[in-house]
Amino acid sequence: xxxxxxxxxVNKQETAKTPTSEPSVGFLEQLGQFFRRNMYLFLxxxxxxxxxxxxxxxxxxxxxxxxxxxxxxIRKDIKRLDDENQRxxxxxxxxxxxxxxxxxxxxxxxxxxxxxEVIFQTQPKPASELQNPSSYPYSPTKxx
Numbered sequence: 001x002x003x004x005x006x007x008x009x010v011n012k013q014e015t016a017k018t019p020t021s022e023p024s025v026g027f028l029e030q031l032g033q034f035f036r037r038n039m040y041l042f043l044x045x046x047x048x049x050x051x052x053x054x055x056x057x058x059x060x061x062x063x064x065x066x067x068x069x070x071x072x073x074i075r076k077d078i079k080r081l082d083d084e085n086q087r088x089x090x091x092x093x094x095x096x097x098x099x100x101x102x103x104x105x106x107x108x109x110x111x112x113x114x115x116x117e118v119i120f121q122t123q124p125k126p127a128s129e130l131q132n133p134s135s136y137p138y139s140p141t142k143x144x
Contacts, residue, residue, distance in 0.1 A: 025033075035042070055061050094101040106112040113119050 053060065057063070091101075095105065111119065111121075
């Protein structure tokens with residue numbers, strides 16, 4: 001035999017037939033209660049995920065800094081190319097109008113000379129002889 005809340009005796013068969021005093025709670029109500037109980041936890045997890053996305057994401061702080069560095073490198077390259085372009089334009093202008101620049105190119109690159117001049121060509125010494133001063137006949141380190 002079982003006893004109810006008031007202390008009277010109740011058959012098991014009666015307890016199975018009597019409806020419970022608590023109303024049944026639906027799934028949606030249980031889900032709502034679950035979210036209300038854990039609301040702060042969900043907010044903290046959501047905030048942490050947003051923070052991670054803002055720092056490490058595709059358009060986050062780290063990606064933005066890397067893009068800024070790349071943009072600065074590109075600006076430097078553009079500046080260098082602009083300077084080189086300006087030098088080349090100046091050289092073209094000089095070659096078109098300056099006889100001294102034309103003569104310099106003709107003498108150095110084309111090995112041309114003026115009438116009556118003789119050009120002597122010498123071979124440069126190998127780099128190994130230039131680096132080793134003891135191979136010179138009258139080196140300051142070598143005593144005769």
